[in-house]
Amino acid sequence: MGNNVDFNSDSKKAFWEFTTPMLVLTLFQAGYSFVDVFWVSQMNAESFFAIGVAVPLVTLIISFGKSLGIGTNSIMSRKLGDNDLIDTYNSILHGIVACLIIGFLIMFSTFFLKYILEYMGATSSMELSMQYLTPIFLCPFVFIFAYFFANTLHAEGNSKTPTRLLILTNILNLILDPIFIFVLDWGVSGVSYATILSSGITAVYLLCWYLGGKSKVPINFRYFKPGIVYDIIIVALPNFLTNSLWCISMLFFNKILIEQLGQIGVLLYSTASRIESILISPQKACGRGLVSVSGHLYGAHKIEELTDLYHYVLKVTILMAIVSTVVFFFIRDYGFALFSITSAPESVFYIALAGIIIIPFNEISVMSGKMLDGMGKSYHELILTIGIIIYEITIVTLIAPIFKHGICVLLGIVIGEVTFSIVYYVLLRYLLNKSKNDNITACAKS
Numbered sequence: 001m002g003n004n005v006d007f008n009s010d011s012k013k014a015f016w017e018f019t020t021p022m023l024v025l026t027l028f029q030a031g032y033s034f035v036d037v038f039w040v041s042q043m044n045a046e047s048f049f050a051i052g053v054a055v056p057l058v059t060l061i062i063s064f065g066k067s068l069g070i071g072t073n074s075i076m077s078r079k080l081g082d083n084d085l086i087d088t089y090n091s092i093l094h095g096i097v098a099c100l101i102i103g104f105l106i107m108f109s110t111f112f113l114k115y116i117l118e119y120m121g122a123t124s125s126m127e128l129s130m131q132y133l134t135p136i137f138l139c140p141f142v143f144i145f146a147y148f149f150a151n152t153l154h155a156e157g158n159s160k161t162p163t164r165l166l167i168l169t170n171i172l173n174l175i176l177d178p179i180f181i182f183v184l185d186w187g188v189s190g191v192s193y194a195t196i197l198s199s200g201i202t203a204v205y206l207l208c209w210y211l212g213g214k215s216k217v218p219i220n221f222r223y224f225k226p227g228i229v230y231d232i233i234i235v236a237l238p239n240f241l242t243n244s245l246w247c248i249s250m251l252f253f254n255k256i257l258i259e260q261l262g263q264i265g266v267l268l269y270s271t272a273s274r275i276e277s278i279l280i281s282p283q284k285a286c287g288r289g290l291v292s293v294s295g296h297l298y299g300a301h302k303i304e305e306l307t308d309l310y311h312y313v314l315k316v317t318i319l320m321a322i323v324s325t326v327v328f329f330f331i332r333d334y335g336f337a338l339f340s341i342t343s344a345p346e347s348v349f350y351i352a353l354a355g356i357i358i359i360p361f362n363e364i365s366v367m368s369g370k371m372l373d374g375m376g377k378s379y380h381e382l383i384l385t386i387g388i389i390i391y392e393i394t395i396v397t398l399i400a401p402i403f404k405h406g407i408c409v410l411l412g413i414v415i416g417e418v419t420f421s422i423v424y425y426v427l428l429r430y431l432l433n434k435s436k437n438d439n440i441t442a443c444a445k446s
Helices: 011-041 045-081 085-119 123-138 140-155 160-183 188-211 229-261 263-279 281-299 303-337 345-375 378-399 407-445
Strands: none
Touching (some): 011 045, 011 188, 011 303, 045 085, 045 123, 045 140, 045 188, 045 229, 085 123, 123 140, 123 188, 140 160, 140 188, 140 281, 160 188, 229 263, 229 378, 229 407, 263 281, 263 303, 263 345, 303 407, 345 407
């Protein structure tokens, strides 16, 4: 277990031991997503538009694996912090069963995929969107288990194994994309096949890792006992609903952008989202590290260290966000030009300018949400997510008649992110102080 992080050492040191390899991984994942769309954008605008419309549905599938992985991670981290090994073993078994059930449901939903796309308003790109989505909907397990097992290994403190593996598979995806799209002439469906094969390697390898006894948490159903699935859902469901709600907001924003800018509106939004995924790569890595470390600290009732770590991570991620967004502001035209979008320089300027405001404030919301995941209080995050989405959609709806050319969407997101980052921070301070006082009371009684 030389790859595992010592969570009992200094919390900041443990955080960086865990997060450093994750930084490399998230950069590769962002690059992999970036290149996927880059290759499609070189085909034609219709293919680019079709994938842009389909992205929310793919995000939903991936979010199942991530959410169940985070839910299981949260329990495993807290149980390991409390030296409760049996419940640790039991939690991963419940997570696997949940993944299997969800995977079969997604496969079944393939029969209704056309109707789902029609409801989304993707009629003009129906054929291309179906070519892209059908293989993914028929092979959901590769995505679900890849992200699930990566998160469960994180709970053990083993971030290096999934990091190395996912980097290799991302490189494979980058190689396969042009081969499947152009050499084999599979077009948009080639993007799906390349992604499925790459993610499949990750899923199979990590499954073999567990079955081969390389993990300190065994997959053995003799440890299975009913009941713990509720605890997993308490964390996983809010995470999944959070992602689902964001997908709904994406659909709403796409609708407004199509009305105001036409097809170029969705292309700009899709491209901006891909570029954002690179800019917030450090945030994702820090968030994953924070879930595991905070889970161990909370399970061990070390609230003082937990509070100190929260403020430390906020400072680090906000600084990273400011640097990355300012740098991108000056090279924005080159970034969007990679996707053959050079006809909307004014829109690109406002998108880059808004990013300087949005992303640093978003760091507060996301890091606070990851802290809530580690503490097993993800339902707070769900409530706030519902609030922010309703808030942003309301703002955009009200100002859409006044601010045209997609500016209403940018303004709505900026106002929403700034407002709710403050709410997140206040909530975390309250919960941490409450936990501290509860511990003091418990110690006094004992």
